[in-house]
Amino acid sequence: MTDERKTDRDDDGLESFFEAARRMEPTPSDALMARVLADALAAQPVAAPRALPRPGAWAQLREALGGWPALGGLATAGVMGLAFGIAAPAGLADLATAVLGQSTDTYLVDLMPELDFDIAMDLSEG
C-alpha cells in the first residue's frame, strides 16, 4: 500500500505536497473515538450474561441443610415422628416394655458415686 504511492512519484513536485499531507494525517479526537465506541456497543445485541439472581431464603436454608436429599430425609423423619405421635404402632408399646422393663418406676442411678465422696472430703478439709 505504501509502496504503491511511493512508486507513483510524479516529477512535477506534487509528491512533496502529498508526503507533507501524509505526515500531517489528521487524527481523531478522543471524544470522537468515545462516541464511535459508544455507538458500536449500543448497536450490539445484548450478549453479556446477566448476573445470576441471588438465591432466596428458602434456597439458602436448603443448601445449608445439605440440599434436596438431606431435606427429603428430614421430611421423612418428621412425618414418621408425627405418625408415631398420633397412632403408635401396636408393637411399639411391647418394645418399650422390653427395653425399659415392666415397671414405669423411675430409678435414681448414681453414675459417679465417688464424686460425692470427693465433695464431702473437700468440705471436711475446708
Added chain:
Amino acid sequence: MAFDAPSDLADDVLLRRFALGDAAAARALTLRLTPRVHAHAMRLLGDRAEAEDVTQEALLRLWRIAPDWRAGEAKVTTWLYRVTANLATDRLRKRRGVALDSVPEPEDDAQGPAGLLQDKARAAALQQALAALPERQKQAVVLRHLEGLGNPEIAGIMDISAEAVESLVARGKRALTAALSGQRAELGYEDD
C-alpha cells in the same frame, strides 16, 4: 488463551464477532477503523467538525449492517471509503457556494519546527487545492496518493473501471499542479 487477539484478526472476522455481541471486537474495530475514516473525511471535507460527524455516521452504518455482512463479498474498508465519500459529497452539496477556507489542523509529530511548519504549509496548500477539484477527481487523488490505495481497490470504491480511475487521478493531478505552482517558492521548494 486459545483465542486470537482481536488486533490480529481481519476486519470481516471482527465484524462477525461484533455482530455476535463481542465487545472486544467492537473496541478493536473502533480503534482500527475510526482513524482511517476520519482522515479520509477530513481530506474530502477540510473541516474537522463535519469530518467528525461523517466519521460517526459512516461507522454507525457499519455497526447497523454488521449482522447482514457477508464475508468475502467486499472489504470492510472499501465499503467504508464509499460510504464516507457519499456522506462527504452530501455535505459538500449542502454547503456549495460557501467559501472553503478551512483546512485540517495539522498534528504534532517528531519533526523539528522548521520541517513541521513547512509540512503544515504544504498540507494546508494541498488541502485548499483539493477543495477546488471536482469531487470525483478529489476522491480519486485522495484515495490514491493520501490513503495509498491501488487502482483496482479505488475502482471498487468508486464503482468505475481502473482506467477511469487513472484518468480521474491524472486530471486531478494536473489541476493540483496548476493550482500549487505559484506557491512552490513560498513553500520551501528551493530546499528540496
